[in-house]
Amino acid sequence: MYITITAQKLGGDYSQSSVDFVAYLEKENQGLEQDDVEHFFNQYGDEIKAKEVVKEIDGNTAKLKKKEPKFYSITINPSQSELRNLQYNSEDLKRYTRALMTDYAKSFNREINGKPITVDNIKYFAKIEHQRKFKGTDRQVRENQPFATKILQLKQAIRKIEQGQLEGDTKQMKSDILKLEADAPHQQNGKRIVQGMKKEGNQSHIHIIVSRKDTSNSVSLSPGSKYKASEVMMNGKLVKRGFDRDAFFTKAEGTFDKTFGYKRNYVESYKSKKDFVKNPKLYFTTLLGLPASEKAVAFKMLSKSGVPMASIPTSQVQLALKTIRYLKRGVEVAIKSSSIGI
Template sequence: MYITITKQTLDSNYTQSVADFVAYLEKENDDKSIDEMEHFFNQYGEEISSKEVIQEIDGNTAKLKKTEPKFYSITVNPSARELRRLQNHSEELKKYTRELMKDYAASFYRENPVSVDDIKYYAKIEHQRTFKGKDKQIQENQSYATKILALKNEIRKIEAGNSNGNIKNLKDTIKQLEKEAPHQQDGKRIVRGMPKEGSQSHIHIIMSRKDMSNTYSLSPGSKYKASETVFNGKLVKRGFDRDSFFKASEKTFDNLFQYKRNYVETYTARKTFVKNPKLYFSILSGLPTNERALAFKLLGKSGVNTSLLNIPTNQVQLALKALQRLKQGIGKAIESGSIGI
């Protein structure tokens, strides 16, 4: 499970409205019949129109400054292994979203406990992903992409009469480079924007910055997990515990769908990797045989060279070069969301 929380982008290229983001989320419905479309939903409603989403989020911004985010978004990316546990991606991910938002509400630190009924949100299930610049496949194909682009530019110059050369030979070279690129899908070089094959269902959630009554600010972007401050002479509790939310999101999924989560799929493992890579690799090596084998398999599918992990359980200190190579491989996998953590 790979979950991100993002605030509204506020600069000269973005409006104060949620309209552009809603339009972006509607892109997958293009050229689909009504029966095939995925609609917005929330805790209690189905088939909510994009017009209603825009009106409700844009109209729930009392006392917020232009420089303050009006909404936040959560993207929930289940791994391929997690998706295989589901029978009906659309319906079961909706069910999961409604339970997840209870975890989200419970992660706020306030004088009065926050419930899901305090959260104004709208969610949408998508079933496609495309390759982006951070993906390992794009990065490792980049040198080929650069050479192909240069050759195509040379062909255009020759066709325009601004250069001399053999166009046929250049086109043959391009064809060869297309075949040699290390990452292919359906016989084609993987490029940015290409849809990813396999199950790619994921969830987008838009949350208003203000509570349902348009009175209180509920910001998951708070730098505090739990703190207290004095405001207008009154003690105020504030904060959002991301650690608690991310851990609860996994537990909720596992309980709903009887999913047995491997160590490398956990938020705890990801955090350990970032803060203490040596401990991360030591824990991997010390897992029970079956769990360790599955962990290596999951990492291997993400493009990590797991041969570097085959060390004795009691050998905590890895060679520096091997450690750096592992950090690089696992780090890229985490960034691209290809490991479900």
């Protein structure tokens, strides 16, 4: 599970409307039959139209300044392993989203009218998408890049030869291009993986747009608050503030596992990410101490994420700091992937 929370991003000043973001979330519906369309939904409603989402989010921004975000985006990216555990893909993801947003509300260290925040105080709309495209930062695209560069150079040379600006054997160059295409390490359906190519397999994920203000349009709720959980005196009153992201990520993972009976491996857990960041030696020691069957699954997950498995120590003695430093870069990339991170 990989979950991100980001503030509305639109340059210097924040846009006064969510219309562009909502339109972006509608991209997969273009050209689909009505029965195949994925609608927006929230805690209690389904089949919510895009224009209603824009109206609700844009109309809930009282007293927010131009340089303050009007909404936040939460993206939930289940791994392939997690998705395989679902019976009814879209309906199960809707059910999980509603449970997740209950966890989201509980992660605020705030009160409204003397009562803890609940999901009824949160104005949000969610959308399920089923496609993903390879990005330039994806490992497959990066590792194919040297081949892409040589192919581009050859194509440019061929064009110059055909225009009479250069001399050379275009037939041989075209043959070289075909060989480079085939030799690129990462292929999908017989084609070299490039930026913008659709990823195969189940790529279902969830986008959530959540208003910065509560449902009454009177209280500002920021999941990006730098205050984890604290109290401060404001106008002579002791006020709670903050959003506990750590608690939210932990709850999100636990809710998925409980809801769908998912048996989570150590390397795909939120705890493993924290162990890796704070104490790499503990991370690798725990990994090596897993039961044989769990360790085999863990190594398989790491291998798919691009970690150099041949270099992972096989005993506690080999677990030297030098080895950890060498592996750290590979695991850092893997732990950010949707297969093993939150």
